Amino acid sequence: MNSQGVKVVQEKVDLSTNLCGFKLKNPIILASGFLGSNGELLKKVAAKGVGAVVTKTVGMKERQGYKNPTVIEPMQNVILNAMGLPNPGCREFAKEIGVAKEGGVPVIASIFGTTTKEFAKVASEMEHAGADMIEINISCPHATEMNYKLIGQNPRLTRKVLTAVRKATKLPLIVKLSPNVTDITEFVTVAVECNIDAICAINTIQALEIDPVLERPVLGNLLGGQSGPSIRCIALRKVADIALHLERMKEKGKLSKDIPIIGVGGIRDALDVVRFMLVGATCVQVGSSILYEDMQVFPKIIRGLEAHMRAKGYTNTSEFKNKALGLLKHVSHPEAN
Amino acid sequence: MFRTPRPTKIVRIVDEAERVKTFYLQDAKVARSSKAGQFVLVWVPFPANKLSNTKIDLDPHDFELLDQIPMSISCADPANETFGITVKETGETTSELHKYPVGQNLGIIGPLGHPFSYKADTCILVGGGIGVAPLRFLASELAARRRKLIGIMGFRTKGEMLFVKEMKKMFDELIVTTDDGSYGKKGSATSCFGKYLGEHRDQGLGRDPGIMVYSCGPELMIKGVLNLCEQFKLRAEVSLERYIHCGIGICGFCSINGYRVCKDGPVFPSAKLGNIKDLGLFRRTSSGKKESI
Numbered sequence: 001m002n003s004q005g006v007k008v009v010q011e012k013v014d015l016s017t018n019l020c021g022f023k024l025k026n027p028i029i030l031a032s033g034f035l036g037s038n039g040e041l042l043k044k045v046a047a048k049g050v051g052a053v054v055t056k057t058v059g060m061k062e063r064q065g066y067k068n069p070t071v072i073e074p075m076q077n078v079i080l081n082a083m084g085l086p087n088p089g090c091r092e093f094a095k096e097i098g099v100a101k102e103g104g105v106p107v108i109a110s111i112f113g114t115t116t117k118e119f120a121k122v123a124s125e126m127e128h129a130g131a132d133m134i135e136i137n138i139s140c141p142h143a144t145e146m147n148y149k150l151i152g153q154n155p156r157l158t159r160k161v162l163t164a165v166r167k168a169t170k171l172p173l174i175v176k177l178s179p180n181v182t183d184i185t186e187f188v189t190v191a192v193e194c195n196i197d198a199i200c201a202i203n204t205i206q207a208l209e210i211d212p213v214l215e216r217p218v219l220g221n222l223l224g225g226q227s228g229p230s231i232r233c234i235a236l237r238k239v240a241d242i243a244l245h246l247e248r249m250k251e252k253g254k255l256s257k258d259i260p261i262i263g264v265g266g267i268r269d270a271l272d273v274v275r276f277m278l279v280g281a282t283c284v285q286v287g288s289s290i291l292y293e294d295m296q297v298f299p300k301i302i303r304g305l306e307a308h309m310r311a312k313g314y315t316n317t318s319e320f321k322n323k324a325l326g327l328l329k330h331v332s333h334p335e336a337n
Numbered sequence: 338m339f340r341t342p343r344p345t346k347i348v349r350i351v352d353e354a355e356r357v358k359t360f361y362l363q364d365a366k367v368a369r370s371s372k373a374g375q376f377v378l379v380w381v382p383f384p385a386n387k388l389s390n391t392k393i394d395l396d397p398h399d400f401e402l403l404d405q406i407p408m409s410i411s412c413a414d415p416a417n418e419t420f421g422i423t424v425k426e427t428g429e430t431t432s433e434l435h436k437y438p439v440g441q442n443l444g445i446i447g448p449l450g451h452p453f454s455y456k457a458d459t460c461i462l463v464g465g466g467i468g469v470a471p472l473r474f475l476a477s478e479l480a481a482r483r484r485k486l487i488g489i490m491g492f493r494t495k496g497e498m499l500f501v502k503e504m505k506k507m508f509d510e511l512i513v514t515t516d517d518g519s520y521g522k523k524g525s526a527t528s529c530f531g532k533y534l535g536e537h538r539d540q541g542l543g544r545d546p547g548i549m550v551y552s553c554g555p556e557l558m559i560k561g562v563l564n565l566c567e568q569f570k571l572r573a574e575v576s577l578e579r580y581i582h583c584g585i586g587i588c589g590f591c592s593i594n595g596y597r598v599c600k601d602g603p604v605f606p607s608a609k610l611g612n613i614k615d616l617g618l619f620r621r622t623s624s625g626k627k628e629s630i
Contacts (some may be wrong), residue, residue: 034589036589071580089624183356211344290587294600
């Protein structure tokens with residue numbers, strides 16, 4: 001009873017979320033590329049309360065990555081990186097998966113390959129290593145072996161890679177899409193047709209920074225990808241486009257199951273998480289914000305999400321998921337006009 | 338200020354020893370706010386022979402020479418807004434940097450990382466080789482706070498000695514060792530430190546909470562120093578080194594048993610070091626692969 005003698009019912013907020021058959025304790029996931037190069041750090045992030053963690057992208061063979069500077073913050077809310085996929089090779093990395101699993105949350109292995117065969121092989125190695133899900137990174141702007149053309153910018157190549165990985169493993173598959181395309185929904189269709197289980201969007205946006213005094217590009221690789229709060233609204237738009245496209249596919253009978261969307265791009269706090277969920281995201285990934293608040297950003301977001309839901313009277317995230325999507329239905333995609 | 342390299346002019350270069358130079362750089366932020374034990378990321382933007390080009394038309398191959406490297410701050414002068422980095426020529430980037438003249442710009446991010454604490458009455462500094470550089474900065478900060486300073490500095494040979502003349506003025510007691518006996522006591526800094534502790538055992542070293550041991554140098558030396566500190570129940574702070582990509586704590590590649598050298602370190606207190614099982618045994622390469630030291 002409160003002071004006015006009115007009975008207060010404090011509903012319990014349940015953040016648990018189903019992702020590809022895994023019950024995550026909350027929808028907050030560590031994004032690939034951040035602190036994920038070794039199991040011990042992944043365990044530390046898990047201990048901060050996240051629902052799942054994604055590893056640094058791992059490939060077939062060891063790669064040293066590009067020369068530094070590999071990560072820079074050229075201005076407020078802008079982070080540029082060009083790491084060059086440094087990784088010890090999937091065999092070596094298998095040990096790290098084992099350590100990461102001790103964190104007690106699902107471990108999602110992010111993978112890449114320089115050929116479709118490699119993608120398939122790395123996926124199966126990660127399955128053997130004990131990874132719970134696979135995130136297929138077809139959109140890293142730095143996979144130069146593919147002749148400067150991303151797999152994620154070419155629907156035909158994307159289909160080949162996704163088909164090969166689908167054949168190689170029974171694990172749930174997430175594909176991480178590139179925003180550097182004319183129409184992202186084209187790739188969503190390919191993913192659906194390849195029987196992919198979830199879609200993650202977006203990867204970094206192609207970017208460049210020049211030093212005006214030294215008169216050269218700053219990143220060691222010269223070109224890079226942008227992340228951080230500055231890309232959040234772009235990511236939101238892409239997630240909305242994807243959600244609406246999936247709805248349309250369902251309406252047309254081209255899709256029968258639910259394909260969850262994992263929203264990623266510039267998420268800084270709990271309200272950003274809500275924003276992504278309102279346009280159709282089931283889960284979100286957080287990465288660049290670690291720069292501003294270190295690992296404390298995770299408990300802060302989780303507590304904030306709980307507080308927001310309590311204030312709004314929600315007990316479950318499904319009660320507000322997709323809520324802002326209806327208004328966008330007729331404006332978001334040219335096909336809809 | 339954003340964590341991106343800012344052009345920083347070289348104002349003075351001092352030859353310190355064989356293949357070791359100190360570059361003094363003009364930067365108010367580092368000069369005023371840095372603490373001993375912190376580092377800067379130093380970006381060498383061009384190969385030295387391309388510096389005079391009026392039109393930049395570099396072969397992409399030239400970029401293979403270049404990197405951004407973490408360097409300990411070896412001194413800071415807030416009044417003149419300059420600070421120093423002491424660089425040993427060990428690889429392609431450092432050898433390009435060694436050819437840079439006064440007046441050229443480097444890119445600097447920092448100061449970064451967790452510094453040494455200045456909280457001790459009696460300070461024992463144990464350094465080895467180029468690891469003496471951050472201890473020189475620490476010694477000047479501690480001397481300014483009128484702490485009792487004892488130093489044990491080890492070098493391979495006389496020609497590689499660093500800052501000895503300068504440090505003699507700052508320390509109450511300074512012991513220099515060389516592996517070959519060409520200067521000072523013959524032997525390693527670690528064995529000399531062990532001997533020193535043995536000789537001063539009666540003076541209640543381990544029971545004095547005001548004593549702190551500070552160390553920087555080769556990792557095996559640090560491990561030896563830490564073992565002695567444990568044996569004599571002394572508190573210690575040591576500076577570790579790992580391959581650093583981002584330098585700002587987000588990529589995780591410099592991790593040692595879950596501690597990021599760039600953000601949680603490079604200076605670690607002995608209380609934390611018990612959890613660092615890989616110390617002196619393993620490090621990770623730039624690919625993240627674990628290898629024996």
